[in-house]
Amino acid sequence: MAKCDQCGNDYDKAFQITQAGRTWTFDSFECAIHKLAPSCAHCKMRIIGHGLEDADGRMFCCDHCAEESGVTTLRDRV
Incomplete structure (x- = not known):
């Protein structure tokens, strides 16, 4: 085991x-x-999906949390 x-x-x-x-x-x-799994920089929830990343590398679980943290632009990881 x-x-x-x-x-x-x-x-x-x-x-x-x-x-x-x-x-x-x-x-x-x-x-x-x-x-x-990374934690959301705003609400600290575990990010199970793709999440969102700002230009500074902070991860967010959703757009709402990014906006609440003052993020105005997100990084395109495509």
Whole structure:
């Protein structure tokens, strides 16, 4: 079995995610999200979708949070 890097649960169906050359082991997608997903710079919610990024690299979960933080332009990552 493998131990989850987020909660410590030892689980026989654990999986691994590799990001930027580093590998983590998780027992659930919930733990993976809590460990790896960025947080909104305004409301601190975990960003599960694409989110929005301003020119300074701050991430936001939605346009409302970006506007509430005074962001007037967003960075196009296409």
